[in-house]
Amino acid sequence: MTKPMFDTIALIGIGLIGSSLARVIAAKGLASHVAIATRSAATLDTARELGLGDSYHTSNAEAVRDADLVIVSVPVGASEAVAREIGSHLKPGAIVTDVGSTKASVVSQMAPHIPAHAHFIAGHPIAGTEQSGPEAGFAELFENRWCILTPLPDADVDAIARLRSFWEACGSTVEEMDPDHHDRVLAIVSHLPHIIAYNIVGTADDLETVTKSEVIKYSASGFRDFTRLAASDPVMWRDVCLHNKDALLEMLARFSEDLSSLQRAIRWGDGDKLFEMFTRTRGIRRSIVEAGQDTAAPNFGRNGPKSNTGEAAE
Amino acid sequence: MTKPMFDTIALIGIGLIGSSLARVIAAKGLASHVAIATRSAATLDTARELGLGDSYHTSNAEAVRDADLVIVSVPVGASEAVAREIGSHLKPGAIVTDVGSTKASVVSQMAPHIPAHAHFIAGHPIAGTEQSGPEAGFAELFENRWCILTPLPDADVDAIARLRSFWEACGSTVEEMDPDHHDRVLAIVSHLPHIIAYNIVGTADDLETVTKSEVIKYSASGFRDFTRLAASDPVMWRDVCLHNKDALLEMLARFSEDLSSLQRAIRWGDGDKLFEMFTRTRGIRRSIVEAGQDTAAPNFGRNGPKSNTGEAAE
Numbered sequence: 001m002t003k004p005m006f007d008t009i010a011l012i013g014i015g016l017i018g019s020s021l022a023r024v025i026a027a028k029g030l031a032s033h034v035a036i037a038t039r040s041a042a043t044l045d046t047a048r049e050l051g052l053g054d055s056y057h058t059s060n061a062e063a064v065r066d067a068d069l070v071i072v073s074v075p076v077g078a079s080e081a082v083a084r085e086i087g088s089h090l091k092p093g094a095i096v097t098d099v100g101s102t103k104a105s106v107v108s109q110m111a112p113h114i115p116a117h118a119h120f121i122a123g124h125p126i127a128g129t130e131q132s133g134p135e136a137g138f139a140e141l142f143e144n145r146w147c148i149l150t151p152l153p154d155a156d157v158d159a160i161a162r163l164r165s166f167w168e169a170c171g172s173t174v175e176e177m178d179p180d181h182h183d184r185v186l187a188i189v190s191h192l193p194h195i196i197a198y199n200i201v202g203t204a205d206d207l208e209t210v211t212k213s214e215v216i217k218y219s220a221s222g223f224r225d226f227t228r229l230a231a232s233d234p235v236m237w238r239d240v241c242l243h244n245k246d247a248l249l250e251m252l253a254r255f256s257e258d259l260s261s262l263q264r265a266i267r268w269g270d271g272d273k274l275f276e277m278f279t280r281t282r283g284i285r286r287s288i289v290e291a292g293q294d295t296a297a298p299n300f301g302r303n304g305p306k307s308n309t310g311e312a313a314e
Numbered sequence: 315m316t317k318p319m320f321d322t323i324a325l326i327g328i329g330l331i332g333s334s335l336a337r338v339i340a341a342k343g344l345a346s347h348v349a350i351a352t353r354s355a356a357t358l359d360t361a362r363e364l365g366l367g368d369s370y371h372t373s374n375a376e377a378v379r380d381a382d383l384v385i386v387s388v389p390v391g392a393s394e395a396v397a398r399e400i401g402s403h404l405k406p407g408a409i410v411t412d413v414g415s416t417k418a419s420v421v422s423q424m425a426p427h428i429p430a431h432a433h434f435i436a437g438h439p440i441a442g443t444e445q446s447g448p449e450a451g452f453a454e455l456f457e458n459r460w461c462i463l464t465p466l467p468d469a470d471v472d473a474i475a476r477l478r479s480f481w482e483a484c485g486s487t488v489e490e491m492d493p494d495h496h497d498r499v500l501a502i503v504s505h506l507p508h509i510i511a512y513n514i515v516g517t518a519d520d521l522e523t524v525t526k527s528e529v530i531k532y533s534a535s536g537f538r539d540f541t542r543l544a545a546s547d548p549v550m551w552r553d554v555c556l557h558n559k560d561a562l563l564e565m566l567a568r569f570s571e572d573l574s575s576l577q578r579a580i581r582w583g584d585g586d587k588l589f590e591m592f593t594r595t596r597g598i599r600r601s602i603v604e605a606g607q608d609t610a611a612p613n614f615g616r617n618g619p620k621s622n623t624g625e626a627a628e
Contacts, residue, residue: 077585126535129612130599136612146532185524190535193514197536199576200510201595203502203569210499216601218460221440221504222511224608225539231599234592241580241588252577255517256570262513263566266555271391274555278548281515285444285545287530294538298443298450300614 005166008033010067012060012082014047015233016128017099018073019137022052024170027139037063046134061089069095069166072110076100077239080109087113094118095159099125101186101236103150103179105243111152119159121151124182125172126190132233143171144292150179187247191240192255195248197229198237319480322347324381326374326396328361329547330442331413332387333451336366338484341453351377360448375403383409383480386424390414391553394423401427408432409473413439415500415550417464417493419557425466433473435465438496439486440504446547457485458606464493501561505554506569509562511543512551 009031011018018036025031036053037060038044048056057063064070064086072082079098090096096114100106100122107122114120127145129136147167151160164174177185204215204223215223241248265273289296323345325332332350339345350367351374352358362370371377378384378400386396393412404410410428414420414436421436428434441459443450461481465474478488491499518529518537529537555562579587603610 126532128535131612145534181523185528185532186535188518188521188524189529189532189537192517193536193540195576195580196510196514196540196573198592198595199573200507200569201598202591203506203565203572205594205598206568206572207502209495210502212598212601214499215503216598216605216607218440218499218503219602219605219607220459221442221500222507222543223503224602225543226507226510227595227599227602227608228614229536229539230592230595232592234589234596237592238585238588242583242585245580245583249577249581251517252573252580254520255514256573256577258517258520259510259513259566259570262509263563263570266509266559266566267563269556269559271552271556274552275548277516278512278544278546278551280519281512281541281544282548284515284519284526284530285541287526288533288538288541291530291533293530293533294541295616298445300542300616302609302614 002029004029004032005162005169006031006068008035008067008069010035010037010063010070011053011073012037012063012070012086013073014038014043014052014134015073016132016136017125017141018071019047019050019052019134020127020139020141021071021073021099021137021170022047023137023139024142026052028169030166030169031069033066035063035067043134050134052134060085064089064094066091067094069163070097072096072098072100074098074100075233075235075239076102076106076109076243079106080113083110083113087115090115090118092117095163096120097123097149097163099123101190101240102244103148103182107150107152107179119156121149121155121160121163122179123147123149123163123167124186125167125170127172128232130228130231132236140171142167145172147172147174148182149174149176150182151176183244183247187244187251191244191248192251194229194232194237195241195252196255197226200226201230316343318343318346319476319483320345320382322349322381322383324349324351324377324384325367325387326351326377326384326400327387328352328357328366328448329387330446330450331439331455332385333361333364333366333448334441334453334455335385335387335413335451335484336361337451337453338456340366342483344480344483345383347380349377349381357448364448366448374399378408379403380405381408383477384411386410386412386414388412388414389547389549389553390416390420390423390557393420394427397424397427401429404429404432406431409477410434411437411463411477413437415504415554416558417462417496421464421466421493433470435463435469435474435477436493437461437463437477437481438500439481439484441486442546444542444545446550454485456481459486461486461488462496463488463490464496465490497558497561501558501565505558505562506565508543508546508551509555509566510569511540514540515544
């Protein structure tokens with residue numbers, strides 16, 4: 001068999017992303033040894049029961065000691081604490097990366113604590129589900145997904161190349177981006193949609209004239225599509241809001257302005273404006289399906305003949 | 315073979331809903347004759363090519379002349395015009411219903427034009443996809459879906475019972491509701507989600523610092539779930555906004571208040587409040603999955619092992 005890409009990979013944090021990494025590393029033989037570290041003894045036991053690694057640690061410092069690649073998969077708000085713990089224990093040439101959904105904040109939290117003899121390259125695999133915890137992971141999570149790396153200008157090119165190859169071996173396509181630009185892009189494609197989803201589910205939960213059982217019963221008419229995002233890990237999303245604040249507040253302001261104008265069109269019965277607003281959005285859906293970023297099956301293929309792809313009606 | 319439920323069913327409008335009705339009526343043998351009427355000669359030709367009916371008409375009056383059941387499947391804003399055209403041509407005992415997403419407005423538009431010798435019972439099958447047009451329909455659309463009837467207090471009980479049996483034969487479970495309550499329920503479970511989805515896609519479309527190709531490329535991180543709803547028929551949704559104005563404006567006002575408070579929590583870094591807001595919404599998702607209103611497969615089953623149902627991570 002071919003030599004694995006890395007001798008030892010340390011996974012700090014073993015939730016949906018960390019445990020999916022453990023599974024794909026094992027499935028593809030990308031490391032000789034996988035060291036798993038998490039603060040919670042209970043979560044570590046679960047990881048052990050699932051057989052996700054070769055060694056298990058509650059100390060991050062201990063887990064990274066022999067690691068050639070360290071992947072930090074924790075809520076972004078915990079990044080600095082982790083970097084502080086592992087910094088002085090990294091071996092020369094070790095590559096340190098993360099999977100956080102915000103990048104400028106993670107870079108400023110972690111970079112200062114990574115010694116010159118190691119290589120810090122922040123990253124973000126655009127992959128996930130609404131589920132969390134070590135049981136939720138699966139080896140295929142990163143297949144045909146994008147992974148964005150946000151290396152600093154002085155980052156080691158060989159280290160970037162090795163990290164790139166790692167993600168490609170996981171099935172992803174790698175892009176490089178400036179951390180601030182990453183945060184603006186994700187604010188609109190991911191962070192705002194999650195905030196909006198959480199918000200509308202909360203609004204429905206507060207109604208007096210419509211019962212919760214009615215909301216659940218008739219949710220197939222649109223509402224349920226939002227509940228998937230609103231079921232995501234609350235700690236992760238709290239931290240995203242706190243650590244991509246500026247970009248998110250800008251997107252929220254734009255969204256609210258647009259919504260006020262739509263609300264005004266409804267109040268004043270401006271059918272032409274509503275029609276125009278509701279027409280322009282169809283093209284984007286078509287492009288997303290054409291780009292292979294979503295299924296063309298109507299209703300996400302929840303019902304109806306499999307053969308019925310969207311094209312006919314477009 | 316058993317006698318069909320109705321001799322002649324007239325379908326006014328042959329889009330996603332009308333053409334799905336035509337298909338299920340044929341599949342289950344619910345009528346001896348299906349008369350299809352639509353204003354557009356092109357759409358009527360498509361219906362004819364698809365073999366959706368037994369007779370084809372551009373005149374609604376002509377189509378309903380021998381009908382025992384008339385199902386109006388047009389944008390709700392066209393309801394009054396249709397009722398006016400067919401009213402004097404309905405035969406004694408004919409049942410007239412509709413499938414519109416708003417009910418109080420449809421009742422006030424249609425009821426005055428239906429003669430005493432016919433039975434008007436407004437209805438709304440909670441079923442659909444983001445697609446439109448006669449090609450988009452399929453016989454299974456109404457299977458395991460709810461259908462809400464909003465009969466007036468003096469409606470004929472036998473007619474209600476026959477219409478109920480029709481929808482049950484299509485695979486739906488029938489509920490009865492007051493038109494105004496229907497409109498409030500649908501405003502939160504369907505109309506607001508669609509408005510929000512249209513709005514966020516519009517907001518993304520307007521950005522200067524993030525390119526449209528980036529939005530499409532990285533849409534899997536949340537945005538794409540909204541684009542499905544935002545690809546729905548613009549004429550239908552324009553009319554929903556114009557004809558469920560009061561309930562929709564109330565839901566929009568509540569949503570905006572809640573969003574402002576969430577925005578404030580982000581601006582002031584109130585992590586505890588964000589965590590609380592993001593936690594309460596998980597239970598609703600679980601209830602929707604438990605109620606069989608959505609798939610438990612992570613990411614709508616778009617990737618990952620089929621066996622991986624949501625429960626573990628909850």
